[in-house]
Amino acid sequence: MTTPLVDWLRAQDDETLATLLRLRPDLGVPPPADLVVLATRAGVRASVHRACDDLDSVTLAVLEAAVVADADTAPVAVTELARLLGPDLGAETLDAALAALRARALVWGPDDALSLVPAAREVVPRHPGGLGRPASGPAGSSALPELLAAVTPEERRVLEALAAGPPIGRSRSGADPDSPVGRLLARGLLLRVDPETVELPRQVGIALRGDRPMGQVPVAPPDVGAVNRGADVVDRTAGGAALEVLRRLDLLIAFWAHTPPPVLRSGGLGVRELRRAAREMDTDETTGALLVELALAADLVAESDGVVPDWVPTTTADVWAAGGPEIRWATIARAWLDLPRLPGLIGRKDDAGRPISALSDGVRRPLAPRDRRRVLAGLAELPAGTAPSSAAALADLLAWRAPRRGGRLRDELVTWVLAEATVLGVVALDAISGPGRALLTDPDRLVAALRVALPDPVDHVLLQADLTAVAPGPLETALARELDLVADVESAGGATVYRFTEATIRRALDAGRSAADLHEMFAKRSATPVPQGLTYLVDDVARRHGQLRGGMAASFLRSDDEVLVTEVLAHPGTAALELRRIAPTVLVSPLPLVELLDGLRAAGFTPAAEDPGGAVLDLTDRGRRTSPRRRRRTTARSGPPEQDAEQLAALVSRMRAGDAMAGVRRGTAAAATNGSTLDMLRSAAAAHRSVWIGFVDAHGVAGERVLAPHSVGGGVVEGRDTVNGDVHRVPLHRITSIALVEDPD
Template structure:
């Protein structure tokens, strides 16, 4: 019988390299020889990986191979499999069956000549014990049932005599799986057990277990294979087959309309994320002791952002994955109201992200979403301990989520531009493409479609043009795991990310978004209308001189006395504000705004505060008298030191706040009398990297270039040759050092001298030599090596099989024979 290792040895180098390209896990780490490779190729883990990538039709063809195996030799043939499958499909698609068989043989799940194909050993361990949903042969289950199926006429009469309820059970088991169960307490012959009892009594079902305490009452029954095949006479032995993937007949959208809708949603996603992070900057959210954010804080952030809680959770998770937020330890022993000692707030890289263009900011978020290992749909559900899963909590971590996103987006990417399949069509197609991977993941696949729509990756249900470019770059980025064909060292910079232009996805989205504006429209009621996304510099200026009121395609701000005072505190002079409004506004500056700025500026700085505790001075003695007499400032304990100076025991910051609350406009000064310009201190979490810069799948294996694959093939063949030679070590080497089989013994003087002479000659000739030696445990061993040097009582030699340098003590060497 030809083994899998023999089949692998017979392959040319190019065919072995093609196998490693299809199953890269076989060379991680590189096996020592082809026998080790054959063992790994049939292991449960490796076979499961190979099966996970197969479609429904190919898996059914593999079931056909398992069904058609000869029970004595375990072999089948291509013709037998084709006949079984073509007869089942009723379509005569012999080419499709042959393609599936070729794919299975390329993966070495089937191996051997076409007339004697064998199934890899690990397949039966990984797959269902019931191939194609058929039970075991009747001969393995029960002799009476075997006698029944041996008489076709009697079997047909028994089936025709079955009651309707019993026939319904048979049809259900015939569709697979062929095993059914009943409650152990069900009385025989009554209720749901009555039709089952009839089938068991007539030999159509075989009991495979009994109810505890009720002998003879079946709790599990199995439908024999022969009866299942008879019941499948219409659909065929393998059941209904689908050689082609299910068709997608969803609504077709205009590509431009889908792009426009997606771009609008992308702009909203960026805006809501920025608003969310600004809320976290103003009031950081405490971290629960169990991890994540509490329900109360999630609701607060949702209300402030203006979106629902599920969308808020998604944006929180994406922002955290993108490195825009992070945890900060509270100083000292301070704790938040719920006892946590950490808070979530924007990270150090937030300002850099906020200053980028809208398209760059969106791409940063979208790439983090594609690669983050967080299943946001679990937020709000209950965990194993019946506790709600919070956003950013460890319970929402799922390593397989990036693969689900890739599979769903690959479905959309494979359709025509503008195609908008329904969620049911997407899940059905994924179930055909990779049924083993998709089983139980339908809810996660639907969540991906919802999240993609919220983030603007899709528009009107179709993948956008810039989303398609982003997906292409993400797929190409997987070469970071290994080597690309044209850049084996992985050192070439990303051409798409050239300076100035951004990636192709960014450029495509930029063309769809409204151009950033560098101006605004001033209204008579002091509102500022920005007719588009503001440039970063304009946004920074508006954040200082105006209050934000509403967002959208055209954002609205308002100039107030407080905002003008804030601008003056930040270092603007009245003339600077007048110039700013004239330069930025496309409408005339309202007279009321001019008066407001001049009035606030005239009062601004009239009072100057310092530390004494703190002091207050002014050239206007009447103003100081008014402040001293103001009852609202009585808690400050002001005291006049001079006609132009007041002092307080409180710090300057508290004095400034009290004066401003009372309607005054003081400024702070330093010890020299110079005005101190100050903006509010912004706390930030430590900088964090985005998950988009990490490996997508921690279990992923590298993609290797053809030269590297051929090098691995050469290394394995060299190791295989060395292993085969090692089994033919000379008997003089294997037996040296043994004394009548009583155990290892040290070499005699003449033999040791002769071995040293052979080794010295091998060093000069750089020849291979068999070395027999006694190891540290007293056992004799032999090794084929190439001596490098002899000195200081040691032999240093290279093992060509493992390419490692070994050191042998000369007094432990028992024999040395040159390799012929």
């Protein structure tokens, strides 16, 4: 006898119902009024599809076997499922798969009478188990063994080809009664679908497969072929990758601050602009696309508010740049993990045949964070420093665990995630790094995990005779800032090479450094003797630097050298500056100070700006900035929010109460009289029983409630609502009907 799902749910304990709601959170939104509503939702096609997305290959094979056994129309025994699945599936594995299906209310009932939710038939493939539809003719009779024994070798080859799956085949020779297909059709061992298509009946396929009616069931997960890379090597490599990401993002921010690319009319970043950004960051276009996406996700860049918007760094970028490498990297890593976009799609064609551009809506995929976490979780299961043999091996394992997830991009997603994680340092040498593991499992210790992985910062450089300096590792923050000011990066990598030029020395002097400051820094911070050429370069630039001093008049120019002031006035390149002499050593101009100094430099002079006290003023252009967009943080969850144990328990209690109330409504509630109501309420309070009451409120509106009364008197009953736990007081004269709620068995 078939047990309805609602009756089976009523017989389960509260913990089982809470587990069901946790595994299928969509069933609890909105909260079901009772168990009838819960059972109805559990059988809805869309909900069943979502529930099956988390099932592995073995559990899905058991579900297919239940469909083949028609468990959705009549109960079947576990032994029948075991027969269909064959000897490869052990009893413990089968029990575990059935437990997973029962926990999700996809099957229910005892082992000798399992029932299947009808919507499951729409979840499995069109031909479950690679078997065709059952036949009612000779193929479905007891004469099938004799019919199969009488087929010729040529006919058996046709049957075995279809038995291997799929059971549908095309043959134009079926119209010829003397062909193998024609003879099989005549004997009912094949069924005609259309003039050119035939189908192998289910009974024939099962008979030909022998003791494996469902074919080969993938019982064991694929082997990923683990390779030990060494945890220390992986973490050191990851630390280097993390520093490289930060360096490239710094280059991107500096580049877009002065030459911001326009926003396409359709949104996003143009192909040529992406190529320019990638060249500036010294990387390929694929990595460049990932970095610009991360810059947008971390709110380091945003669209400007102009009439013609462009991509401009935000003020958040300045705050981010001031932090230590661990904090800066943690911000980028978290932004990547929760990024609801697939940078791997950039450059591909969309459904309309148009190329997908970076920073456009075409890259958006809300489920990307979930899939990203799945890949990292697969790597995190391996020991520290251990990598799978290949991305394909990891993709096969994830496909076995959740065959229905990922869609057509499933295998490519694994490759993309590994490549992106490697760029960031979340993965190194195909193994998840220490910081990557912390990012996935314990974000609170992410900064500390990266600090351990980063090489110790060095406090010195190696000055070379060719006016370069070699940093043998990551520099201390203060030293790195000074070197960025006084030199340009010529090449980056394990050791960074800086180049000193007249322009870079002048840049440092413009920022307020003196020649003595630079000589002192070189002497203290160099592990090699300071080259004489570098000393001469600093002294030569400093000798000419700042002899002219500009101020705000709109602007003024002064010098202790009257001959130099006269030379400036007479120079043809300064005519546009509209200079005039107001004292032997002072000139003024109506132009802003920055324009005045730029014009003098263009004419070949080396002026410096000064503040009212005469100190050198830094007028370095930091480029454009825009306000941060403060984007709402995304999560990897695609469905309803998860509820904690307390919330689930309250939801189960509410459904139980609603079910009890519905049961009272289905039964006979007594019409309330003063005497019967008072007696029943006092009896319920004494016995600690619940009662269902129907009542009308002060406005004449009818209502109902299940109460656990604890005091009756003075014309009022006071009790706790069994649904939400609130205490209510109901006047006895407003109660219209009443019934005891039966205790659950």
